[in-house]
Amino acid sequence: MSDIFEGYERQYRKLSANFSRKCNSTSAIQDSAEQKKQKFSEISSGIDEVIVLIRKMDLEARSLQPGVKATLLAKLREYKADLNKLKKEFKRISSPNANQAAHDELLASGMDDVNSVISLYSGC
Secondary structure, three states: OOOHHHHHHHHHOOOOHHHHHHHHHHHHOOOHHHHHHHHHHHHHHHHHHHHHHHHHHHHHOOOOOOOHHHHHHHHHEEEEEEEEHHHHHHHHHHHOOOHHHHHHHHHHHHHHHHHHHHHHOOOO
């Protein structure tokens, strides 16, 4: 495997763990809107760093031999999926009313169930 890619992986793990820690600590902040705004700014710049790092990993993986390349690109897909989860988490905690967003998401999933039952019975 590429030493460069491994270095990027270490950086990615560090940034990802830092991001998760910041998200958890931000949701616990009850004090000031200014503190939350500062944390959100830090998290947003962290997301940008992760995006740049994933692009570097992608370029490095694509420059390698086919056998190694396939393995690294598979890892990269996992990292991209993880990044999407991190982005969703950030969106959830940074929405003006995080509780309302969670409520709406829950309601939407429930409505899918209701709609599927309705469509099941309408076919009778």
